[in-house]
Amino acid sequence: MTTSAGSFRDSVDSMFSQAVALMDLPPGLAEKIRVCNSTYTVRFGVRLRGQIQTFVGYRSVHSEHNEPVKGGIRYAMNVDQDEVEALAALMTYKCALVELPFGGSKGGLRIDPRAWEPSELEQITRRFTYELSRRRLISPSQNVPAPDMGTGEREMAWMADAYKRLHPEDIDARGCVTGKPLGMGGIAGRVEATGRGVQYALREVFRTPSLLKRANLDGSLDGQRIVVQGLGNVGYHAALFLSQEDGAKIVAVAERDGMVTNPDGLNITDLHAHMRATGGVKDFPGATYDADGSKALELDCDILIPAALEAVIHEGNAARVKARLVVEAANGPVTAEGDAILRERGAVVVPDMYANAGGVTVSYFEWVKNLSHISFGRLERRQEEDRHRLLVEELERLSADRGLGWTMSTGFKQRYLTGANELELVRSGLDDTMRNAFQQMYTQLENDSRVPDLRTAGFMVSIRRIAESYHSLGL
Ligand code: GLU
Numbered sequence: 148m149t150t151s152a153g154s155f156r157d158s159v160d161s162m163f164s165q166a167v168a169l170m171d172l173p174p175g176l177a178e179k180i181r182v183c184n185s186t187y188t189v190r191f192g193v194r195l196r197g198q199i200q201t202f203v204g205y206r207s208v209h210s211e212h213n214e215p216v217k218g219g220i221r222y223a224m225n226v227d228q229d230e231v232e233a234l235a236a237l238m239t240y241k242c243a244l245v246e247l248p249f250g251g252s253k254g255g256l257r258i259d260p261r262a263w264e265p266s267e268l269e270q271i272t273r274r275f276t277y278e279l280s281r282r283r284l285i286s287p288s289q290n291v292p293a294p295d296m297g298t299g300e301r302e303m304a305w306m307a308d309a310y311k312r313l314h315p316e317d318i319d320a321r322g323c324v325t326g327k328p329l330g331m332g333g334i335a336g337r338v339e340a341t342g343r344g345v346q347y348a349l350r351e352v353f354r355t356p357s358l359l360k361r362a363n364l365d366g367s368l369d370g371q372r373i374v375v376q377g378l379g380n381v382g383y384h385a386a387l388f389l390s391q392e393d394g395a396k397i398v399a400v401a402e403r404d405g406m407v408t409n410p411d412g413l414n415i416t417d418l419h420a421h422m423r424a425t426g427g428v429k430d431f432p433g434a435t436y437d438a439d440g441s442k443a444l445e446l447d448c449d450i451l452i453p454a455a456l457e458a459v460i461h462e463g464n465a466a467r468v469k470a471r472l473v474v475e476a477a478n479g480p481v482t483a484e485g486d487a488i489l490r491e492r493g494a495v496v497v498p499d500m501y502a503n504a505g506g507v508t509v510s511y512f513e514w515v516k517n518l519s520h521i522s523f524g525r526l527e528r529r530q531e532e533d534r535h536r537l538l539v540e541e542l543e544r545l546s547a548d549r550g551l552g553w554t555m556s557t558g559f560k561q562r563y564l565t566g567a568n569e570l571e572l573v574r575s576g577l578d579d580t581m582r583n584a585f586q587q588m589y590t591q592l593e594n595d596s597r598v599p600d601l602r603t604a605g606f607m608v609s610i611r612r613i614a615e616s617y618h619s620l621g622l
Contacts, residue, residue: 153483155233155457161483163236166606169597172614179622180239180613183209183232189278195267204275206254206284206292209235212616215288215514217242217249217507219295219326222302226255230457234295237478238507241500243609245584247511252290254279260297269305276309285310287322287518293510294326299380300338303327322517325510334513334523336573337506342384343574344505345452345476347581348497349389352472355589358601362471362495364449369394372410372448374470376401376440377455378422381476381503385452387415395450401443402427407434408446444468453480460485468494475499490600498602500609501584508580512573523573528566535564 153161160181167177186207192199205228208216218238231253239251256275260268279285285292285306294303303326310323317323321332329335336343352358353368364371373395375386382400389395396412404427407413413434421431429436444451444460444467451470453459457479460468465481465488473489474497475481481489481496489496516522539560546553555563567575591604598604 154229155479156229156236158458158479158483159233159236162486162602163240163606163610165483165599166603166610169595169603170607170610172610176614176617176622177610179617180210180610181236183207183235184211186228186232186235187282187284188228189275191274191278193267193271193274195263195270202256202258202271202275204254204256204278205231206279206282206290207231207235207252208284208290209251209253210239210613211250212239212613212620213242213248213250215249215286215291216252217247217291217293217325217510218251218253219293219506220254220256220298220302220306221295222256222258222260222297224257224259226257231255233457234478237500239613240606240609241504241507243612244500244588244605245504245508245580246612247507249291249507249511252284252292253295254284254292255295258297265301268302272302272305273309276306277313280310280313285323287317287319287514291322291510291514292324293507294380296379300326300328300333303333304331307331319518322514325513325517326506327513332513332517334509334516334573335568335570336577337509337513338380339384339388340509340573340577341381341476341503341506342386342388344508344577344581345381345385345454345474345502346388346393347505347578348502348585349450349474350393351582351585352495352497355585357593358495358589361493363493364471367393371395371450372398373450373452374399374401374443374446374448376443376451376453376459376480377477378402378415378419378428379454381506382452382454383415383419385454385476387419390415398448399443399446400428401440401455403440404429405436405438406440406443407431407436408443409434450474452476456480458482458485460489462488465489466492468492470494472497475502478503486600486602496600496602498605500605501581501588501601504584505577505581508577509573512576523569524567524571528568531566532564535566539564 189204192201234253242249284290303324306324311320327333375382386397399408407428447469450472452474454476460481462484465485588605
């Protein structure tokens, strides 16, 4: 999307340049890191509804300092080269920040997925996969797509199947895309991963009183008033977990058809069911409806979570944003100009490259699972349970021998005696990743008074890592 201040790509580049200005990189290296290595555009025809329909698709590879390169494929009408290049660049910085061994890539197909039947979408997706495969733009070792806006498990299953048919000899074929359904080599917890990552990111922010102070907030997540823009996969899971597990109040949700508000907090499960049944948020019982959803960004609240499109907070509305904390669950929701205004106003922005890294992190776990051909926990789970049982039985025996009368609560025993399943391991790995990345980003912010915000700090950590990997390659 291009705003009056420039394109999405310009916005990402200007944030990148702000960070580079504070670093001491060898001449030319910043430019090498910044530029997008290649963008492939394909126009292909599929015979549908009695005629040949032409589609335009892209796959952009931003940086191959690590391979495979990684990033989602979106299906939307506003997909264009500038957008996929900006998103591919963000993937590079995101993967480096959360320490995943991937370069950055992104793809898109200019299509309104709602305008086509599932069987038609399947034909289009299979044909797109064929085009990508011909150019090694889908491959377990070189380029691994994933879901993004407008795509999900279903599209990934079609892509994985199409790839497998084209490469029947490739034993690692399942690792050609992530975000697949469980039965096709997917991993537990991938669907919820980006929203779960937003929750873990916010928990880490609330474990950092000095950062909260910058935002003029304090206390815990319990009772914080949150506005969520977009109740798609990311917004829905983030809102659900934050309200159900951390006691936050989701006071407003904006969607395509407007917004609903309730100062006491919206029930996200019910709202999601209402949206599925009616197609929108309008008429949701117990809430106030307003057809102008853009107003949600300007509501009085503690935390704003833009979880939909890019460039929704810009020079035209940033000054009216009242949230103290803006958590970028979408990619690029705040433009460079909007960012500067929020900073001047003292709001803290938790940048996209960190806040929404949960999806690609769990994609990494899925890819590793596919390459190792075994699910997480399968070898050690029962052995872990046996060892725990040994300890519990020994403690019970000692207690009985000495007449101490100790008894362990059934709840504790049950939890302690049950070995971790794949979902628990995935969540644990994601939590660890989000905590570590936050600490590295925050240390950069705290230790260098020139660093103005978390985003610049995040870029600096990423760029340093990418520069190091170029350095080891002798560049
Ligand atoms: N599309 C998601 C993102 O923007 C996930 C990418 C992936 O899993 O590779 O981060």
